[in-house]
Amino acid sequence: MRALDRLGIFGGTFDPPHLGHLILAECAVNGLNLSRVLFVLAADPPHKQGQLVTPVAHRLAMLEHAIADNPCFALSRIDIDRPGPHYSVDMLRLLCAEYAESPLFFLMGGDSLDHFLTWRDPAGILDSAQLAVIRRPGAPFDLRELTAQLPSLPDRLQFVDAPPIGVAASDLRDRIHAGQSIRYQVPDAVAAYIHENHLYED
Ligand code: ATP
Numbered sequence: 001m002r003a004l005d006r007l008g009i010f011g012g013t014f015d016p017p018h019l020g021h022l023i024l025a026e027c028a029v030n031g032l033n034l035s036r037v038l039f040v041l042a043a044d045p046p047h048k049q050g051q052l053v054t055p056v057a058h059r060l061a062m063l064e065h066a067i068a069d070n071p072c073f074a075l076s077r078i079d080i081d082r083p084g085p086h087y088s089v090d091m092l093r094l095l096c097a098e099y100a101e102s103p104l105f106f107l108m109g110g111d112s113l114d115h116f117l118t119w120r121d122p123a124g125i126l127d128s129a130q131l132a133v134i135r136r137p138g139a140p141f142d143l144r145e146l147t148a149q150l151p152s153l154p155d156r157l158q159f160v161d162a163p164p165i166g167v168a169a170s171d172l173r174d175r176i177h178a179g180q181s182i183r184y185q186v187p188d189a190v191a192a193y194i195h196e197n198h199l200y201e202d
């Protein structure tokens with residue numbers, strides 16, 4: 001990467017990755033003039049402790065399939081190769097040091113912004129990256145309340161224009177479990193991988 005390239009950082013559980021994730025990242029590339037989006041797979045997401053999460057090798061393989069055909073998308077193993085739980089503030093500090101010349105944009109959906117104050121060290125996150133938020137259907141947030149608690153937020157927050165996509169990984173898992181189709185909601189290669197490996201069936 002060239003110095004001063006604008007870099008999107010997109011963290012998630014990606015269980016499974018779906019079109020909502022990909023459209024969000026693509027719209028961020030366009031809307032924020034990013035050179036690249038790094039998809040950061042959280043092997044051990046702190047907000048999903050105690051929940052059943054698909055083994056990281058499967059989530060990684062699905063994410064590789066999902067982003068394979070987009071030259072602006074790349075995968076980061078930073079939250080796979082270090083011990084968890086994987087807090088975003090630590091991940092962003094590490095990436096900030098690695099890409100010291102590049103402005104970082106931390107991509108998230110509106111539901112994540114709504115919970116942002118419950119994350120570890122939100123002010124520390126804003127020190128490392130600007131937030132780039134994509135509104136998500138059925139996920140409102142209270143910007144006044146967020147700003148009251150986190151005064152540095154407005155200067156570090158941008159919204160990205162994107163068509164609202166009502167796809168959610170939890171809904172896809174439920175659909176597979178119920179024997180319903182997920183066609184058109186995930187890339188074909190991801191659907192094939194899920195089918196071949198019998199994921200989410202139990
Ligand atoms: P789950 O339903 O299991 O909570 P998810 O679909 O929200 O999963 P995650 O991997 O947890 O997927 O999400 C990673 C990031 O992508 C989060 O910031 C989330 O807000 C955002 N995101 C996921 N789906 C959408 C969507 N359809 N529109 C906008 N943002 C989304």
